[in-house]
Amino acid sequence: xxxxxxxxxxIAATHLGYTFAAPLKRQGFTxxxxxxxxxxxxxxxxxxxxxxxxxxxxxxxEKVLRGIVGSMAFIAQPATPTGLLH
Numbered sequence: 001x002x003x004x005x006x007x008x009x010x011i012a013a014t015h016l017g018y019t020f021a022a023p024l025k026r027q028g029f030t031x032x033x034x035x036x037x038x039x040x041x042x043x044x045x046x047x048x049x050x051x052x053x054x055x056x057x058x059x060x061x062e063k064v065l066r067g068i069v070g071s072m073a074f075i076a077q078p079a080t081p082t083g084l085l086h
Contacts, residue, residue, distance in 0.1 A: 002048075015046050041076070 003020040005011040006029065016024070018036070025031050035042045047068065054061050 002011065002014040003016060003024055006014060006024060007027075013032070018034075021031060021034075047064070049061065
């Protein structure tokens with residue numbers, strides 16, 4: 001859906017996995033970065049919603065985003081015991 005949205009100018013940018021990014025790159029789209037090639041750790045969590053939901057339930061959106069960011073920060077902490085992650 002996101003690659004189709006790029007093709008129809010519905011959105012200007014998005015995060016895509018290689019399966020969808022490679023054909024778009026061949027069609028002339030700009031790839032801002034290949035996370036598999038960058039020397040940085042990354043978490044590939046994607047989330048999307050409709051603007052109407054954001055407008056009608058901003059507190060839910062904020063809580064979900066805080067939860068995702070908080071969990072990624074917790075996992076990235078060197079002091080996090082690996083047993084908690086399994």
